[in-house]
Amino acid sequence: MFRNALGKTLRFLGYTVQYGCIAHCAFEYLGGIVVCSGPSMEPTIQSSDIVFSENLSRHFYSIRKGDIVIVKSPTDPKSNICKRVIGLEGDKVCTSNPSDFLKTHSFVPKGHVWLEGDNLRNSTDSRCYGPVPYGLIRGRICFKTELVLGASLLSCLSGEMLSCVSSVLEVCNSACWSGAVSEGSQ
């Protein structure tokens, strides 16, 4: 009877490890749901918004300028941050504050990206801690859910995802700010 219980426990543990590993790889390589907090990406992403992030782009090195990415924080490795990619390696970026009179520029070093929040007045980003290594990027945000009068509205954050989910096309086209979101780097 004891051996029976032991066998069952081990089998249960085996299945847990097995499906835990598969779930982990799914989150790591496909994508997952992320809850954002903080004001640095307003008005694009409000605090406690739920977003979908896909993790394939970073493995295929296809992160583009203007993408919103989830990045492991360079100042605190235990937390993640959510910012927009303003410049890729080799790009010229403005490193001074918007209120400064004299603008300073620099080039993004090889293997790094320049991140800024959409809410420039209330965002600690690359203007504070400098360019961020590409290796810290965890994923790219592609969808955001927004609760409007009890109904959920899926809003497209990237033009590339339009071809993947056809049922969301009509919703995205009618969302007047979807264009503003994908071109928010200007």
Add this chain to the structure above:
Amino acid sequence: MFRNALGKTLRFLGYTVQYGCIAHCAFEYLGGIVVCSGPSMEPTIQSSDIVFSENLSRHFYSIRKGDIVIVKSPTDPKSNICKRVIGLEGDKVCTSNPSDFLKTHSFVPKGHVWLEGDNLRNSTDSRCYGPVPYGLIRGRICFKNTESLMLQKAP
């Protein structure tokens, strides 16, 4: 017969994905074998040495000064580099070359580490590209070749 073959193929794919995920998680969270190349860690690690790296320390944030770590390169995200941790966040490190007359020092920023190769004359490390964020660390080297000896810490 076609449905039989299709079923078998899907089952085979299912098992491949299943055990692929388990193997990936084992490498990611436990450790694995790494082949090092390059002269920057001589004489501790020679080129094409086989070392065993454990990946638990970085998840428990227990990387210590003097550890040899595998790090995703800050200048090339597709490759890894192998260096020794000289300073953790808040430590004071010497940023000038050994041959310089005037020594310059700086403090390692929060969330970063300072890496240097053991072969200081032939190593591109933090003295070139600055402090490296902790999040880029992949694992810590604990054994070299088949000898079960702990790698000596730098004096």
